[in-house]
Amino acid sequence: MIRTVREYLKPYNEVFIVEMGAKQIGDIKEICDLVHPSVGIVTAVGEQHLESFKSIENVQRTKFELIDSLPSDGGLAVINDDFPYVANRPVSNVECVRYAVSNPGNAGYVATDITYTPAGTQFTVRTPQGASLEFSTRLVGECNVSNLLAAVIVAMRLGVPEDKIRYAVGQIEQVEHRLNMKRTPGGVTIIDDAFNSNPTGSSMALDVLAMMTQGRRIVVTPGMIELGDRQEELNRNFGQKIAASADIAIVVGEYNREAIVDGINESKEKDASSATEVHTVPTFLDSQSLLGSILRPGDTVLYENDLPDTFK
Known part of the structure; x- marks a missing residue:
């Protein structure tokens, strides 16, 4: 009952x-x-x-x-x-x-x-x-x-x-994986927005990243899913927003890779001042290895969405 x-x-x-x-x-x-x-x-x-x-x-x-x-x-x-x-x-x-x-x-x-x-x-x-x-x-x-x-x-x-x-x-305490911010002992700021990613939320997260100007701004993302027939379009728009907000983009996996990278490159072609450095990696573990080799004190890293590596 x-x-x-x-x-x-x-x-x-x-x-x-x-x-x-x-x-x-x-x-x-x-x-x-x-x-x-x-x-x-x-x-x-x-x-x-x-x-x-x-x-x-x-x-x-x-x-x-x-x-x-x-x-x-x-x-x-x-x-x-x-x-x-x-x-x-x-x-x-x-x-x-x-x-x-x-x-x-x-x-x-x-x-x-x-x-x-x-x-x-x-x-x-x-x-x-x-x-x-x-x-x-x-x-x-x-x-x-x-x-x-x-x-x-x-x-x-x-x-x-x-x-x-x-x-x-x-x-109010920060909620884990929802724009959760913390500072590492090495002086790197982590913005964890890994729980979910939709067009509005991901744009807001990038707005926060854009305001972190002490060091380089880095985004790690596999893109967004469950967007129906607008999947490619909205992930391309996401890439354009990344180009306006981040110095380095690490795109994880293959599913949204082409759309995100195309969006970044389109923005760079339109705006000569946009110089976002793009890296593509097959798995989240690879993204961590890459970060370990490039991070400097003062950098900010945004984790946007956390699709499992089995999701291709």
């Missing part, structure tokens, strides 16, 4: 948070029918799992199953306008608060003045009332700033004092 979430909550529980993932239409509605959420956050609608969704319109429809499930009395939708297929979707069934980092046009809450360092990120939240709240976090990357912005909005709506929100943001 399927039990609802309410049956598991204790009298002293005040807030229940659930992450809702999906790979096909109806997945999120099914979870909503169990959870009965009152607040819904749509963090993104992007080109991922296209092999199962078939189109970004289907991704949008599925993500907004959460918003459509919110109660008209007291429901709150918090949605990220940085994604076109979030920004262009009207919400009329509940109160809707929009937030943004890079597309602030219609957003009530905006994160600005973002600065990345090996120690983390500083940013400012501007509210609809004109207030400016400054935050520091150990996390890096626009995606993390964006997610924190959504969390700040909900915390403020729940009446959490600003000083406690600020303290909580500063205490």
Whole structure:
């Protein structure tokens, strides 16, 4: 027998948070029918799992199953306008608060003045009332700033004092393999974004890498998968972004190699100042051997995605 979430909550529980993932239409509605959420956050609608969704319109429809499930009395939708297929979707069934980092046009809450360092990120939240709240976090990357912005909005709506929100943001630990940053004894900064890679996330990770200017910027990647008939196109675009963000690219494996390298070379042809050095290796172990021979103190290495070497 399927039990609802309410049956598991204790009298002293005040807030229940659930992450809702999906790979096909109806997945999120099914979870909503169990959870009965009152607040819904749509963090993104992007080109991922296209092999199962078939189109970004289907991704949008599925993500907004959460918003459509919110109660008209007291429901709150918090949605990220940085994604076109979030920004262009009207919400009329509940109160809707929009937030943004890079597309602030219609957003009530905006994160600005973002600065990345090996120690983390500083940013400012501007509210609809004109207030400016400054935050520091150990996390890096626009995606993390964006997610924190959504969390700040909900915390403020729940009446959490600003000083406690600020303290909580500063205490959040980095998540392993998700833009996790650390420093080696040899003075090399490692950005570990190996858990997953999609077009939006990989672009944000490269933005972080681009800001690390103490030494050379190096990206190690096998590229992105599960992109359907846009696999080659999006990995070529990924290569173009690498050319604008990294000094050295180490492309692992064969599956996306041609598309990524073509993208890098296309950018180098268009921009004479682009001089990204490209290495191709068959396995992740080979990439580590190569890194061991070229790394210098002050360099930054981004690991973007970690497809197993058996995936060709």
